[in-house]
Amino acid sequence: MSKGGFDHYMLKEIHEQPEAIRDTVAESLLGPATAGTSSPVGYLPVRDPDAVLLLGCGTSYHAALMGEQILSQLLTVPVTARVASEFQKPAVKAEQGLVVAFSQSGETSDTLTALRRILGQGYASLGVTNVMGSSITRAVDATLYTRAGPEVAVASTKTFLCQLVTLYLLGFHLATDRDAVSIIPQNLQVLPDLVRQVLSRDSAIQQAVRQLTKAEHIFIIGKGLGVPIALEGALKFKEVAYLPTEGYPAGELKHGPFALLGEKTPVIAMVLADEHRSRMITSIKEIKARGSTVIAIADRGDGEVAEFADMVLPVPKTDPLLAPVLHNVVLQLMSYYCARKLGCPIDRPRNLAKSVTVP
Numbered sequence: 001m002s003k004g005g006f007d008h009y010m011l012k013e014i015h016e017q018p019e020a021i022r023d024t025v026a027e028s029l030l031g032p033a034t035a036g037t038s039s040p041v042g043y044l045p046v047r048d049p050d051a052v053l054l055l056g057c058g059t060s061y062h063a064a065l066m067g068e069q070i071l072s073q074l075l076t077v078p079v080t081a082r083v084a085s086e087f088q089k090p091a092v093k094a095e096q097g098l099v100v101a102f103s104q105s106g107e108t109s110d111t112l113t114a115l116r117r118i119l120g121q122g123y124a125s126l127g128v129t130n131v132m133g134s135s136i137t138r139a140v141d142a143t144l145y146t147r148a149g150p151e152v153a154v155a156s157t158k159t160f161l162c163q164l165v166t167l168y169l170l171g172f173h174l175a176t177d178r179d180a181v182s183i184i185p186q187n188l189q190v191l192p193d194l195v196r197q198v199l200s201r202d203s204a205i206q207q208a209v210r211q212l213t214k215a216e217h218i219f220i221i222g223k224g225l226g227v228p229i230a231l232e233g234a235l236k237f238k239e240v241a242y243l244p245t246e247g248y249p250a251g252e253l254k255h256g257p258f259a260l261l262g263e264k265t266p267v268i269a270m271v272l273a274d275e276h277r278s279r280m281i282t283s284i285k286e287i288k289a290r291g292s293t294v295i296a297i298a299d300r301g302d303g304e305v306a307e308f309a310d311m312v313l314p315v316p317k318t319d320p321l322l323a324p325v326l327h328n329v330v331l332q333l334m335s336y337y338c339a340r341k342l343g344c345p346i347d348r349p350r351n352l353a354k355s356v357t358v359p
């Protein structure tokens with residue numbers, strides 16, 4: 001498969017995200033399983049679950065963690081995310097629960113094992129995968145495909161964003177308060193264009209990463225929906241740039257990691273324009289006072305963040321529920337440009353395989 005003029009598959013796949021999002025939205029709102037029906041919930045093996053369990057490994061686990069927060073905001077039943085490689089049994093007993101297993105490849109052994117453990121325990125199953133006919137599709141009651149197209153780079157990028165899109169759509173399909181979610185399809189229609197805007201400004205991102213390549217340790221911090229995105233961003237920095245990077249809840253830094261702050265420990269702070277914004281600004285001030293450089297990712301025009309952070313990478317304004325997608329694209333590009341500057345084998349990091357088919 002060609003790199004389409006890009007230096008690496010990872011960068012090509014990051015740039016393919018607007019189309020991948022568009023196609024995944026079309027699949028889930030208008031796709032074949034719903035043809036001829038007026039309701040898109042035709043995809044779901046259970047329409048009114050009494051509990052939702054989300055499973056995945058690595059990046060797919062971070063999608064599950066996002067799902068825990070997104071679906072908890074939109075549904076009234078318990079929603080839990082679990083890392084598939086540690087899963088033994090569900091915390092919540094269900095009579096008609098829904099387990100959603102996320103796997104780009106559909107072949108991850110740990111995810112398939114976790115799925116098999118839950119089947120027969122009152123949970124109907126939905127697989128979210130990018131690969132048609134993969135093992136996961138044969139293990140579940142129904143499949144929702146991410147339409148990202150082949151992902152060649154070991155690091156998952158476009159498939160993660162598409163997994164997030166399926167979560168917004170699951171929330172839209174499952175929510176009982178229809179008014180509360182009516183805006184989701186419209187917001188998803190404009191999302192590809194917002195991602196394009198982030199992609200078009202990557203020269204500022206290239207500038208920002210200069211100081212990161214010399215770091216001893218990097219923190220990426222967020223609150224609420226920012227936490228799973230911080231974990232995912234840190235995984236990318238470790239995976240492609242080999243930089244020791246931790247994703248952390250901003251409020252937890254003061255419970256120990258403050259000891260690591262200083263000149264050689266820059267912090268990337270994701271400031272979402274939601275109820276956590278002012279706490280994030282407080283965290284930035286606390287971090288600055290301890291000598292670390294802070295690169296913030298925040299809404300364009302947020303002057304208060306610009307006042308306290310050393311540098312701001314702006315993203316277009318959007319619904320706070322969708323904004324984490326844009327922050328994630330910035331982090332993808334940051335990790336990519338760090339890896340490039342450090343001369344890492346970006347598409348094939350050492351010791352890693354695209355799909356982990358062994359326990």
Ligand code: AGP
Pocket residue numbers: 057058059060102103104105106107108111154155156157235239354355356
């Ligand atoms: C992330 O960039 C990795 N490729 C890795 O963490 C991956 O997400 C994990 O191995 C799970 O793979 P899957 O989505 O194919 O199940």
